[in-house]
Amino acid sequence: MRLGYLLTALSLIVSPSYAERPSRGGILHVALRAEPKTFNPVIAIDAPSRDVLRRIHADLISIDRSTQKTVPALAETWSQSPDGTRYTLKLRRGVRFSDGAPFTADDVVFSWGVYLDEKVRSPQRDLLIIDGQPIQCLRKDGFTVEFVLPKPYAAAERLFDSVAMLPRHRLEPQWKAGKLRDAWTVGTSPAEIAGLGPFRLKEYRPGAAVLLERNPYYWRPAPEGGGDLPYLDGIEFSLLTDEDVQLARFVSGDLDVLNRLNMKSISYLQGKGAAVTDLGPGLEYNFLCFNLSPRSSKLVWFNSHEFRAALSAATDREALAHIVYQGRATPLWGHVTPGNLLWYDGRLPHPARSVAGGREQLRKAGFRWNPEGHLVDPTGATVEFSILVSSSSPERIAMATMLQADYGELGIAVTIAPLEFRSLLGRVVDTQQFDTALLALGGGDADPNAEQNVWLSSGGMHLWNPNQKQPATDWEGEIDRLMKQQMVTLDAGERKKMYDRVQEIVAAELPMIFLVSPSVVVAQRGNVGNFRPALLDHFTLWNAGELFVRSRGADAR
Amino acid sequence: MNRNLPIAVLAALVALSLAGPLLAPYSPVEQHREIASAAPSALHWLGTDDYGRDVLSRFLVGANWSVLAGLLATALTLCIAGLAGGVAGFNGGWIDQILMRLGDLVLSLPWLYVLIGLRAVLPLNMKPRAAVAAMLALIALVSWARPARLVRGLVLSLSERGYVEAARGFGVSGFRVFLRHVLPGAWGVLAVQALVLFPRFVLAEVTLSFLGLGVGEPEPSWGGLVLGLKQAWLLPEQWWRLLPVCLIIPLFLTCAIAVRRFRASS
Numbered sequence: 067m068r069l070g071y072l073l074t075a076l077s078l079i080v081s082p083s084y085a086e087r088p089s090r091g092g093i094l095h096v097a098l099r100a101e102p103k104t105f106n107p108v109i110a111i112d113a114p115s116r117d118v119l120r121r122i123h124a125d126l127i128s129i130d131r132s133t134q135k136t137v138p139a140l141a142e143t144w145s146q147s148p149d150g151t152r153y154t155l156k157l158r159r160g161v162r163f164s165d166g167a168p169f170t171a172d173d174v175v176f177s178w179g180v181y182l183d184e185k186v187r188s189p190q191r192d193l194l195i196i197d198g199q200p201i202q203c204l205r206k207d208g209f210t211v212e213f214v215l216p217k218p219y220a221a222a223e224r225l226f227d228s229v230a231m232l233p234r235h236r237l238e239p240q241w242k243a244g245k246l247r248d249a250w251t252v253g254t255s256p257a258e259i260a261g262l263g264p265f266r267l268k269e270y271r272p273g274a275a276v277l278l279e280r281n282p283y284y285w286r287p288a289p290e291g292g293g294d295l296p297y298l299d300g301i302e303f304s305l306l307t308d309e310d311v312q313l314a315r316f317v318s319g320d321l322d323v324l325n326r327l328n329m330k331s332i333s334y335l336q337g338k339g340a341a342v343t344d345l346g347p348g349l350e351y352n353f354l355c356f357n358l359s360p361r362s363s364k365l366v367w368f369n370s371h372e373f374r375a376a377l378s379a380a381t382d383r384e385a386l387a388h389i390v391y392q393g394r395a396t397p398l399w400g401h402v403t404p405g406n407l408l409w410y411d412g413r414l415p416h417p418a419r420s421v422a423g424g425r426e427q428l429r430k431a432g433f434r435w436n437p438e439g440h441l442v443d444p445t446g447a448t449v450e451f452s453i454l455v456s457s458s459s460p461e462r463i464a465m466a467t468m469l470q471a472d473y474g475e476l477g478i479a480v481t482i483a484p485l486e487f488r489s490l491l492g493r494v495v496d497t498q499q500f501d502t503a504l505l506a507l508g509g510g511d512a513d514p515n516a517e518q519n520v521w522l523s524s525g526g527m528h529l530w531n532p533n534q535k536q537p538a539t540d541w542e543g544e545i546d547r548l549m550k551q552q553m554v555t556l557d558a559g560e561r562k563k564m565y566d567r568v569q570e571i572v573a574a575e576l577p578m579i580f581l582v583s584p585s586v587v588v589a590q591r592g593n594v595g596n597f598r599p600a601l602l603d604h605f606t607l608w609n610a611g612e613l614f615v616r617s618r619g620a621d622a623r
Numbered sequence: 624m625n626r627n628l629p630i631a632v633l634a635a636l637v638a639l640s641l642a643g644p645l646l647a648p649y650s651p652v653e654q655h656r657e658i659a660s661a662a663p664s665a666l667h668w669l670g671t672d673d674y675g676r677d678v679l680s681r682f683l684v685g686a687n688w689s690v691l692a693g694l695l696a697t698a699l700t701l702c703i704a705g706l707a708g709g710v711a712g713f714n715g716g717w718i719d720q721i722l723m724r725l726g727d728l729v730l731s732l733p734w735l736y737v738l739i740g741l742r743a744v745l746p747l748n749m750k751p752r753a754a755v756a757a758m759l760a761l762i763a764l765v766s767w768a769r770p771a772r773l774v775r776g777l778v779l780s781l782s783e784r785g786y787v788e789a790a791r792g793f794g795v796s797g798f799r800v801f802l803r804h805v806l807p808g809a810w811g812v813l814a815v816q817a818l819v820l821f822p823r824f825v826l827a828e829v830t831l832s833f834l835g836l837g838v839g840e841p842e843p844s845w846g847g848l849v850l851g852l853k854q855a856w857l858l859p860e861q862w863w864r865l866l867p868v869c870l871i872i873p874l875f876l877t878c879a880i881a882v883r884r885f886r887a888s889s
Binding site: 308310313314317330331333334382385388389450451452454457463464466467468470471481482483484486499500501 | 652654656659673674739747748749750751836839840841853854855856857859860
């Protein structure tokens, strides 16, 4: 099976379409699953915002999604000091923001200051702090910057990926006024937003579309002297919250690319001119997250390890993979998926589903069943909770429906609460007004450091109990220690051991019940050139600057 | 065709729907994942859904909830409309002005957005039926204005009839005149409105389910069954997904025919 995926990936790399001479112009039509929450790359955490913003902004060093290795971006070259604590980056000269202003070392220093500013509360901040000490950014000259690390850092080069460089001339006043979080909202005029990515914001039509246009100042040259990038005139992100509508629009030719395909629709697309690619298990992991924060109204139950273990034992992961994803998904017992070849810990136990085992765990924790078969806690209260799920994700609603039945076998009454995605995110991340939530993470980078803000107890995305001042439990303390330690360990084998231990702790303590990892299946209409889907997010648009659309005339030829 | 025939058919359909839970051959919520998405067979006449639940049982039990919800919302709407329209038309003056302006305000409300906002603030643990009952009560509260206007117009004209003037002349109290001599004249309008509103409210449940705000899992409802049709691309392979819709159509058709008969005969 793995060989099959490898061959598919290989065929994509050497496919004739990639060697084809690109044509210029045209708009690429893609779908956006939800409204972007912001156009501010410093605070964006929702996928729709990031999908748009990563086409508008650029970083110093990027991760090539197809090779998963680092490649030069705004930094043309870099060097490392012998002790591994200093990185000197030489910036490209002559680079301009999309508003025409020059990009210099001052913008890098400014950007770094913003991301590290505690008041800004950027989700990337945790990634830029090693052992409690921030990575310093020093200006050496107009086009040279030096990053000073408090300790050697294992994946230092990867840190720079997706840390968007900001225009100092545009954002410094807001930052100094302490209002950077209010800058570049979805209501901001596109003319006020400047970036270094291949595209710039042209128009945002709330409820309809986000339009990007070609950045005339884009700095990356086309390979083999092919002129300037990007090839496209623009990208139109149509807001289509419903996957079925996305599919209908794709079949009718309104969309050129589907970034994530509903597994049920694959057979439907056969013979309709769509090129479907199955890349195998991705990095995304679906999970049921308990609210273990002090605000949780069900904390007494959720704090019981036996209670969480009972639910995990009753979860039919195989059925989730088979029914919800038509078998194109892998059951999970930990948060690293088999798609992450370097970091996956195959030794984690994969206990078979056992409702009887789950009931035994509950009995041990003092839970009982009333004559009607409902689970009651030691105080006699009936056990019931809700699963918060995005109303725009049929897969997660289906999984919630199956979990409801699974946990019903334990005598637990589960209510499914579908909410619009933004309301859901607000409840989970900001107010912690939920019992459990069915969510998905992963896909950013294969390296564990990409999820520091998820696994560190102080992280804003530490979903079960975010922003802790001190770790609430011993095992969270151990995870904190291991995550910080692996971050400064240069030996790859040692790092792997530490992260394996993190996976073991998370799998044993179960603040989240891991469910399945869906395969990455993408489609295009056959009119998109340089199309090189990858397992890392964004699967299809990661090389948007190089994509081109074949004209109908070219198709005919 | 006899004017009462559509009404009789409608009554039979409603009775059948209300008896749905008694007729369901299987549990509508029990999942049998080994037979998920199965085609119609002797055991499962309408096949099974994505989780292996019997679709016929879900249709019958769902009918009970959808029809009951439609009936209750219709009754509530007409009570409010009859009272508000009757009082406004009979009394006139400032009472009429206030009630009709209130009606204008209600008519201007975008009920779908009001409902979405309501769902976001409802407790997450609310039972599916309680959540939908709250939604339908809200629909009723924002739907009374149009029938109330019709009732008001009718009551205005009835109030000037000779027999009403005569009753007033004999010293009958205003309330009694309204109840005995005016309101009965509005029954016909209210009956037609009932036939118009009932299918609309059943459809409201379907709409809410499309938005993920309808009857929550695992409770069955017609909206939930129709929701599966959003995946229209599955129909060529799984044609039986259309069957529940084919069974729902007669109810709406009969309502439409009954309304036309009523209007033609009045």
